[in-house]
Amino acid sequence: MPIYRNFIGGMHIKTKYSHVSLSAKVWLQEIKERPTLLISPILVFIILTISFEVGVHQGAQVYASAAQAQASSLASTVTSAFSSRFKIATAILNALSVTIKASSEPPSSAMSNWNVLKEHLAIVGSDLYNIYSGSISLMQVVPNFIVDLILPSKPFDATLLGVNILTPIGNGSRTQLLSRTSAALSNYPDITAEGPLTFFYPGWGVNVIQLIYLNKTVNLTSLNLPYNPLRANCSACDEADPSQQLWGLCVVNLDLESLRNGTDPSFQALNPLYNYILWQPGSFSSLLNNSIPRVNIVAVPDNESSLPSSAITISFDVIPGNTWYLDIQLKGGWAPSWELPLLISLPFASLFISFIVLFLKVSQSRHIRLLRSLVPSSDSILGSITHSGSLSANSYSENSKSVKRMDKLLARTPADRILNLIGQLMKGETPVIEEVMDIRRAIEDRSDLYAAPKEMQANMERVLSADVANYVSVLTLSGARPEIKSGYDLKVGVLCDPFDDRRRSSAFSSSSSNNQDGLSPLQSVIEDSPRPSFISLKSPELTKVLEEACMSFSFSFDIGTLRDITNDHALPVLALYMVSVDTDIAKDLKLNLNLFSSFLDKIEQLYNPHPYHNKTHAADVLQMLHTIVKSSLLKCNIVDSSLSQLAYIVAALTHDVDHYGYNNDFLVNSRNPLAMIHNDHSPMESHHCSLTFTTLYQDSYDFTKTWSVADQKLFRSTVINLIMATDMKQHFNIQSKFTSSIRLAGSAGIAAANSLPITEVVDIRQGKGARGGVQARASPRESPESKAVDDSPVIVVTSSVVSSKQQVVPRASRSGTGYVTKSIKVTPAPTPAAPGGSYSPKDDGEKLLCLQIALKIADISSICRPLPVALRSIQGLEEEFFLQGDKEKALGLQVTPLFDREKTGVSKAQQGFIDFIAMPLIRNFVHIFPESYPILEELKRNHSQLH
Ligand SMILES: [Zn+2]
Structure with a gap:
């Protein structure tokens, strides 16, 4: 029994295989005979491939734009959170500044004395520090450019700060600070920022500095400020504004250590999806290396020094004139992950569709050929015979309208109609219902399938004179016998x-x-x-x-x-x-x-x-x-x-x-x-x-x-x-x-x-x-x-x-x-x-x-x-x-x-x-x-x- 089954299976496979190879052969033969069959599939392939590729590319661009817009939006939120720290520093500095200015204004009071004012500022400053200690690491009040008040009080060696900052002391950073401060003075800014930099105490951040000016009507000497012998040489201190004189400055050290160690909550929203770098053009920290064109404050999470050129850059001012930049790049790039696979696979899809088109075309072609050989259209058999124009002198040209008209008048017999109907059905066309009804009637009546149709006589009468039509129909049509005169006895x-x-x-x-x-x-x-x-x-x-x-x-x-x-x-x-x-x-x-x-x-x-x-x-x-x-x-x-x-x-x-x-x-x-x-x-x-x-x-x-x-x-x-x-x-x-x-x-x-x-x-x-x-x-x-x-x-x-x-x-x-x-x-x-x-x-x-x-x-x-x-x-x-x-x-x-x-x-x-x-x-x-x-x-x- 198994042998028998195998035998049958083998036969089946063999038959199936030969059928397939025959089909392929027929296919190739059909294409060989009618190469134009290939035009449509090739066109389909080209058009589809181009359309697919362009479509995917456009879609990817839209996707990338959306991703970039989303990144920009998120980055704006982050940068505004970052900017708010500077606003805190500004607010504190303003509070100190206003207090100092107010104390010097008439009517003169005990507060105008620096030592009294210093105690008052210590109380106010401590309160402010307590409120904002998460953001700021230190506040300094520097009357006459001598650090005289540090809040919170001396968590480190105060001598590092308690020097006359107008005096170069051999430390490069101090010299630069002096020059920068002098430059700042000459530009008469209210608030400036220095940094990012490493503080003299453990910490890292930006110094926000506010210069404090008083009216020249105020006698600086009466304020009992700490004496600074270099103050007299500071021409910039008094030339900035003729009506003003420089009292000193206040500094807030903004603590940005959390940015460097990646724990800043405002930036953490970017971490899962983005690589980003917060940076400033060559800034104070470049003192350590003058060749650095920019200073990366934070590069999270991959700590890369730079991002691809496709990264988007958002610039923002934390305080007037102090611009920061945020580069942001989606991990893996802006292009969607599906773009490449689709670009590679869609040509194959086009090829597949082209094959389907080719299959349909070849099938249709074979179908039509078979149809023509089985049931040639009535035109091909009964239609006019074409000749060269040599016979055109004849009034009865084969292609003339009269021939075509005559062909119409020669109504088809039921047999012709049935063949036409089969032809229509095989071509997938819908036959005229009247035609179907006529055929059905002919079959029901068992009428002669080859008999001349009823409309023949009417057609003759339509185009021939009455007697000629009568003659032709009497000659050829069975039902058209002339009647015998009534009353005749035969x-x-x-x-x-x-x-x-x-x-x-x-x-x-x-x-x-x-x-x-x-x-x-x-x-x-x-x-x-x-x-x-x-x-x-x-x-x-x-x-x-x-x-x-x-x-x-x-x-x-x-x-x-x-x-x-x-x-x-x-x-x-x-x-x-x-x-x-x-x-x-x-x-x-x-x-x-x-x-x-x-x-x-x-x-x-x-x-x-x-x-x-x-x-x-x-x-x-x-x-x-x-x-x-x-x-x-x-x-x-x-x-x-x-x-x-x-x-x-x-x-x-x-x-x-x-x-x-x-x-x-x-x-x-x-x-x-x-x-x-x-x-x-x-x-x-x-x-x-x-x-x-x-x-x-x-x-x-x-x-x-x-x-x-x-x-x-x-x-x-x-x-x-x-x-x-x-x-x-x-x-x-x-x-x-x-x-x-x-x-x-x-x-x-x-x-x-x-x-x-x-x-x-x-x-x-x-x-x-x-x-x-x-x-x-x-x-x-x-x-x-x-x-x-x-x-x-x-x-x-x-x-x-x-x-x-x-x-x-x-x-x-x-x-x-x-x-x-x-x-x-x-x-x-x-x-x-x-x-x-x-x-x-x-x-x-x-x-x-x-x-x-x-x-x-x-x-x-x-x-x-x-x-x-x-x-x-x-x-x-x-x-x-x-x-x-x-x-x-x-x-x-x-x-x-x-x-x-x-x-x-x-x-x-x-x-x-x-x-x-x-x-x-x-x-x-x-x-x-x-x-x-x-x-x-x-x-x-x-x-x-x-x-
Ligand atoms: Zn004869």
């Missing part, structure tokens, strides 16, 4: 077509009808032998025309040329040529060409001579479909076998066989037997299929009978599916399936096709009267640089599709005079998905869908032929519709829009037909199969010329 089979009798006699007959000379149409144009697998033509001119009809990119072929040269047997001749000469179908399938020829003859006979739906139309459709397949579909493996090739050829040649000349609505409304047999479901197309196979399965025609049952079934189902797709009522449905299908085709093939959808138009020249002057040169693997070189209008096609069979084939243009020809270069879209092709169908259903679309395009392609050919075809169609209109009138039915020969005909509705039907269909097809671009171009040109 009986089944009453309304039959004019060919009814002939059809009954011929359709199910097994004998092929021959020409008057006994030869079948085919036998008249081909050699008698060898027949088994290859035919040879009697006429070289016919060979030339057939080669031209079957070459690639022969989109402008005029079927009239072949009709004329084959004596109106273009259909069987072309089909037989395709099967036995142009392709290897006959050889591959070991086709019995006798049977096949007979079948062709029979089918040709079954076509009715209507103005439009006749055998020449079938030949025209066959030629166009063959051209589309050879140009576009072969390389994408959409037609991947001889069987499917034969299927599309047979489908094209039989797709309108025995057409009644009426549309399905008429057959339904007139209760034609065909509508009855097929229950109104595409009665005409059902009939074409039915007739095709009832004919084929007769012994004299059945070229399939030697095949396997599976092949027979596949052939039959393909032909039926192709023919049934030509019912225009299925138009929007099939087109929607196609667009949905190619949207979901997904992956690189479609993505590449979207990014480089189509050809580059190199040059356009007007080839007026270019009869016989058009050449098509198909050069496999030719480089894009090889353009048309001669002056004649040339179509240069560069395509890997072209086989060697179709080298430089000159082609006579019978498309009429004055027709515009041009030279274009068609470059197939890059083809990562399929070798040689840009689009790769995912299954057989998609292959069939592409063929159905190709057949639908071929069926309406007469409007994409050169204008004279297109006009001839439109005239035929109009006449056939008028004939139906005549019949409708004769039967009393409501005349179908544009079918009334007394009114506007269908030739006037071509722009509406192109806008709503042909252009969207062909544009989507060309978008996926760019080699078919010439069809679209011709259509655009005709659109601009058909009014």
Whole structure:
């Protein structure tokens, strides 16, 4: 069991690891392919890092300012406490001074005698000392500059103080004291301070000195002051003020010992947080060392001699003219402790955020890529195809507003809406609620997801004239059948077509009808032998025309040329040529060409001579479909076998066989037997299929009978599916399936096709009267640089599709005079998905869908032929519709829009037909199969010329 568990664990780790490494690889790949993904993360990193660093720096500065302000505030409190000691000294000195002055003033009293005054001062002074003994260590009264009163009395050797201070006695300090006192006298200060200094008794502090002046009216001698012989020499003593004379001085020794030993309570508030130094510029103590520029009174608690330059300095005067300084510095500096760690760590935070941004960008990029490949936006698939400006002369420019407007009007089917909704959800967008409701309704009703939406008819009516809109909607929309006039009594089979009798006699007959000379149409144009697998033509001119009809990119072929040269047997001749000469179908399938020829003859006979739906139309459709397949579909493996090739050829040649000349609505409304047999479901197309196979399965025609049952079934189902797709009522449905299908085709093939959808138009020249002057040169693997070189209008096609069979084939243009020809270069879209092709169908259903679309395009392609050919075809169609209109009138039915020969005909509705039907269909097809671009171009040109 443990072994088993370990095994599972090991597997898990391995899987997880490979997943991670795969992700990293995908990441790197994504960044390699789109280096611009790195821009945002790098910008984020730079901006964040700068912002963070600047922010932290600013924050630290604010913090430092606040700390400095706090320090200043605290320092002010401390310094005012310090200053108050000097105020005490000043107050004591003032008290002594006032007493001395008052005693000398008249009226004279006993107090004027120094000895009496001295006793009085001793009492007052002792009281003051007792009050302020914490701050002061000594008071001295010095009459006539002789220390004569010391309070408290003589706690030390009084002789040190009791000298005449005016006398230099050899002690440096005394000399200096004299000079300083004299200097002080000359400046006439009231109070001065000396120090800091060491007292002559144990202690340390500052001497605060007050000089005492008396009016000169007072007789100093009468005051009985101690005699000082040097007093007479003290000129400064009397020169300070002419009206005053110097009595002497008083001194208070301020005790600052507590500052030096760090026990001063006012400074203790600074101790926990700050380093500080209280100092004076070079002062009295500098007597001991003259080089000292300043004297540090106190440096607490680290006892440093100086602080960093960032320390703040507060200056304050303790007495006028005596300035002290306090340097203060937060322990560890003003910068906050968090500044450095943040400055170091924030770039990593920026880097982390940048990585998150990069992760999001890469994820988003991959998401969008996946989204585009899974559900390409409708614009990329259905949107306009971009071309160079060479075609701008065309009024129907792909980028024109009218195209965009038309795209809007071509409302999406439920399938399109669902795909769009998924796309929106995957992009994280909120879908429009109405859209969701519509989809929900469609699902609830189980309606056809590919059905044309209801607003289609309204959109048609909005932009087309009423009859044209009516015509186009009746043609394509199931619900738009013209109503039968009320009161009309219909009986089944009453309304039959004019060919009814002939059809009954011929359709199910097994004998092929021959020409008057006994030869079948085919036998008249081909050699008698060898027949088994290859035919040879009697006429070289016919060979030339057939080669031209079957070459690639022969989109402008005029079927009239072949009709004329084959004596109106273009259909069987072309089909037989395709099967036995142009392709290897006959050889591959070991086709019995006798049977096949007979079948062709029979089918040709079954076509009715209507103005439009006749055998020449079938030949025209066959030629166009063959051209589309050879140009576009072969390389994408959409037609991947001889069987499917034969299927599309047979489908094209039989797709309108025995057409009644009426549309399905008429057959339904007139209760034609065909509508009855097929229950109104595409009665005409059902009939074409039915007739095709009832004919084929007769012994004299059945070229399939030697095949396997599976092949027979596949052939039959393909032909039926192709023919049934030509019912225009299925138009929007099939087109929607196609667009949905190619949207979901997904992956690189479609993505590449979207990014480089189509050809580059190199040059356009007007080839007026270019009869016989058009050449098509198909050069496999030719480089894009090889353009048309001669002056004649040339179509240069560069395509890997072209086989060697179709080298430089000159082609006579019978498309009429004055027709515009041009030279274009068609470059197939890059083809990562399929070798040689840009689009790769995912299954057989998609292959069939592409063929159905190709057949639908071929069926309406007469409007994409050169204008004279297109006009001839439109005239035929109009006449056939008028004939139906005549019949409708004769039967009393409501005349179908544009079918009334007394009114506007269908030739006037071509722009509406192109806008709503042909252009969207062909544009989507060309978008996926760019080699078919010439069809679209011709259509655009005709659109601009058909009014
Ligand atoms: Zn047709």
